[in-house]
Amino acid sequence: xxxxxxxxxxxxxxxxxxxxxxxxxxxxxxxxxxxxxxxxxxxxxxxxxxxxxxxxxxxxxxxxxxxxxxxxxxxxxxxxxxxxxxxxxxxxxxxxxxxxxxxxxxxxxxxxxxxxxxxxxxxxxxxxxxxxxxxxxxxxxxxxxxxxxxxxxxxxxxxxxxxxxxxxxxxxxxxxxxxxxxxxxxxxxxxxxxxxxxxxxxxxxxxxxxxxxxxxxxxxxxxxxxxxxxxxxxxxxxxxxxxxxxxxxxxxxxxxxxxxxxxxxxxxxxxxxxxxxxxxxxxxxxxxxxxxxxxxxxxxxxxxxxxxxxxxxxxxxxxxxxxxxxxxxxxxxxxxxxxxxxxxxxxxxxxxxxxxxxxxxxxxxxxxxxxxxxxxxx
Numbered sequence: 151x152x153x154x155x156x157x158x159x160x161x162x163x164x165x166x167x168x169x170x171x172x173x174x175x176x177x178x179x180x181x182x183x184x185x186x187x188x189x190x191x192x193x194x195x196x197x198x199x200x201x202x203x204x205x206x207x208x209x210x211x212x213x214x215x216x217x218x219x220x221x222x223x224x225x226x227x228x229x230x231x232x233x234x235x236x237x238x239x240x241x242x243x244x245x246x247x248x249x250x251x252x253x254x255x256x257x258x259x260x261x262x263x264x265x266x267x268x269x270x271x272x273x274x275x276x277x278x279x280x281x282x283x284x285x286x287x288x289x290x291x292x293x294x295x296x297x298x299x300x301x302x303x304x305x306x307x308x309x310x311x312x313x314x315x316x317x318x319x320x321x322x323x324x325x326x327x328x329x330x331x332x333x334x335x336x337x338x339x340x341x342x343x344x345x346x347x348x349x350x351x352x353x354x355x356x357x358x359x360x361x362x363x364x365x366x367x368x369x370x371x372x373x374x375x376x377x378x379x380x381x382x383x384x385x386x387x388x389x390x391x392x393x394x395x396x397x398x399x400x401x402x403x404x405x406x407x408x409x410x411x412x413x414x415x416x417x418x419x420x421x422x423x424x425x426x427x428x429x430x431x432x433x434x435x436x437x438x439x440x441x442x443x444x445x446x447x448x449x450x451x452x453x454x455x456x457x458x459x460x461x462x463x464x465x466x467x468x469x470x471x472x473x474x475x476x477x478x479x480x481x482x483x484x485x486x487x488x489x490x491x492x493x494x495x496x497x498x499x500x501x502x503x504x505x506x507x508x509x510x511x512x513x514x515x516x517x518x519x520x521x522x523x524x525x526x527x528x
Contacts, residue, residue, distance in 0.1 A: 403518020
């Protein structure tokens with residue numbers, strides 16, 4: 151339940167679309183009207199429009215699952231008919247083709263070599279087997295009887311869900327994402343196992359209470375559903391960074407800067423910050439010119455643009471070789487541009503590179519060692 155709620159909170163649209171597509175698929179395979187295929191196609195298209203990673207994992211794996219069922223059908227004659235399976239595959243393909251051009255166009259700026267992406271998409275390691283085992287052990291244990299009945303009693307729809315879960319597991323074990331967040335695929339496995347084991351959970355809990363007593367059952371329930379969230383909250387409370395980190399507790403002068411940003415600058419303003427602190431976005435509620443020090447493969451930004459912005463910031467804050475050129479580049483944004491100089495990064499308070507060009511940058515704020523300069527209009 152915790153896994154499902156976390157995934158739903160992070161990807162609400164994807165969760166609804168995935169479940170809608172799966173509902174349509176199962177309804178069609180169970181003998182439903184062809185309108186169910188329209189639901190599958192529309193939901194699949196929506197998945198491609200909302201989130202490319204989910205689209206390129208859930209949809210292809212489901213397609214391969216249907217292909218496996220077609221190959222198994224001569225042996226397992228109780229599986230859905232060939233026409234049903236091929237109709238569902240066609241609906242998936244139509245939905246994917248409708249949404250793929252958008253995803254393809256969107257990914258052009260990120261594709262290597264433009265993105266700077268150097269990560270291999272395939273990787274074997276111990277992290278994902280361990281993640282799958284620890285995250286899904288309980289739901290798999292509860293779902294074991296429905297899984298057995300699916301094959302023993304020739305339940306075609308349940309068998310498709312089981313094969314889909316197996317295929318998604320194999321996919322998760324070998325596919326690697328640039329920011330090591332392939333753990334999101336575990337949520338997709340969980341959804342499928344929960345569909346099989348959800349109805350079996352209450353009877354399982356009842357049998358446990360009959361054998362062990364209510365106190366023991368309540369302890370197991372608390373362990374499954376309460377310990378994880380409790381440990382998370384305790385970790386946040388006990389973390390000394392919340393009390394000591396300057397990021398979490400800005401100084402009065404820094405708070406005054408953020409207040410000035412909120413109250414005295416336009417909502418379309420862009421700020422440069424040598425430390426690339428997202429506090430400007432959080433407390434100041436304004437955009438950052440470049441909001442991360444990580445590589446472009448971790449924040450989906452074109453490598454050429456990222457290198458240009460890094461060069462502008464390095465020149466303004468350190469080298470001071472072509473301030474006029476930096477100003478021209480910043481003006482191309484078509485927005486009010488501000489440069490923040492912090493006392494810890496400019497102890498002397500001179501900000502020589504920017505302050506030495508009053509024809510390009512005008513001082514807009516000075517408080518507690520902090521200085522803010524605004525780029526002059528040409």
